[in-house]
Amino acid sequence: MNQAAIRQQMLLYYAGELLPAQQQALLESLQLVSTEELEVLYPYSEWVEIKGAVFPTEKIEVALQKHRQLRPVTANQPVRIRQLPAFRWQFRVACAAAILVVSTLLFTRTMDKSKDTAPAALTVSYKTVQVNNGKKIRINLPDGSVITAGGGTTLRIPEVFTDLQREVFLDEGEVFFDVHRDTAKPFIVHTGNLDVKVLGTSFSVRDYKEEATGTVSVRTGKVAVSNPTQKESTVYLLPGHRTKLDKAARRFHQSQMDTTSAFGWLEGVYVFRGATLQEITEQLKHGYPVNFEVRNSVLLTKRFSATFRKNSIVEIMEQLQLMGKLRYTINNNTVIIQ
Incomplete structure (x- = not known):
């Protein structure tokens, strides 16, 4: 037809x-x-x-x-x-x-x-930043915010932010964020276990894959923290407070904190108050280019209180050896504790 x-x-x-x-x-x-x-x-x-x-x-x-x-x-x-x-x-x-x-x-x-x-939607391009253990790097973001990434960190940041919000992705590691205030565009940090949302504040996020907890600590401003699988469990933090997420139980535990202990790593200062040897080695292995091998598992629960200010790894281990009745040797880049 x-x-x-x-x-x-x-x-x-x-x-x-x-x-x-x-x-x-x-x-x-x-x-x-x-x-x-x-x-x-x-x-x-x-x-x-x-x-x-x-x-x-x-x-x-x-x-x-x-x-x-x-x-x-x-x-x-x-x-x-x-x-x-x-x-x-x-x-x-x-x-x-x-x-x-x-x-x-x-x-x-x-x-x-x-x-x-129709024109294609704007695609945000991200660049991946990786920081070796024992190193720190400072990064200026497109919006004027400044971040400091610690050792063992893998971070994805956008080349430009969208008009709606500012998002970065922390695959693992520890990062301090000093966020430029913009009430129209929230700043959001995503990890595998945490979503952190702010408008303009300074805080740190620590979430390493091998660690049992993920931690958010606030220096200034107000921070909202949630678990991606449990949005209804959002917690709000004020300066001087932190929350730790138990990854296995999916529960938050809030507490006040010593700011020097929380943010000292930015200046090479490590403050431990009743910390177990396991917690100490987890902190030090990212601050120094070394690995730890603890051959006596009983020692992992032994607690120490000490402050180290830009000390070498040898000086730190000498002090722990005196305090904890343990012995150590260093073989190449591995600290062996027994």
Whole structure:
């Protein structure tokens, strides 16, 4: 069926003068035409007018009259309106409803085509920063915020922030954030276990994969902390407070803190107050380019209190040896404790 024949059949369709078999043949023909051909046969503007003219009955008659004459009906054009018998009105309503199926096909094709030509959404590019144990690096972010990443850290930061929010991803490690305040664009840090949201403040996040806890400590401002799998358990922290997430139990434990103990690593200062040997070695192995091997597991729970200010690893181990009745040796970059 060529375009002229299809158009003529459509006009008869509008008028309710096609038999069921002819209606089916018309619909099958319309399924085969392209989007461009369908637009010529049945312009989108006509679809809008017909769609809005299904009810009441008088408007159906006006729409049908318009298509029979192949010209639009204007507000000033006189239109003869006659009352249709009930069965005739129902038949024409059915025809109008059927043609809307065809019209929907055009509308869907048009929308799909517009999606294909719409500009692509802005894709944020991230760069990965990796810091070796025993090192620290300082990074200036695009918004004016400054971060300091400690040893053993892997961090993904955007080259530019979006208009809605500022996001960074801490795959693992310890990072101190000094966030430039912007109430319109929250600053969010994602780790595998923590989501930290602020507007403008300074805080640190520690989350190493091998450690049983993830920690957020606040120096200034207010911080919201949640677990990605339990958003309802959000906790809010003020300056001088920290929260530790027990990764196994998925529970937060909040407490006040010694700020020197929490942020001393930024200046090479390590403060331990009743810390176990396991906690001490976890802290030191990222602050110094060494690994630890504890051959007597009983020693891991032994507690120490000490402050080390920019001491060498040898000086630290000598002090721990005197305090804890333990022996150590250093083989290449491995500290062996027994």
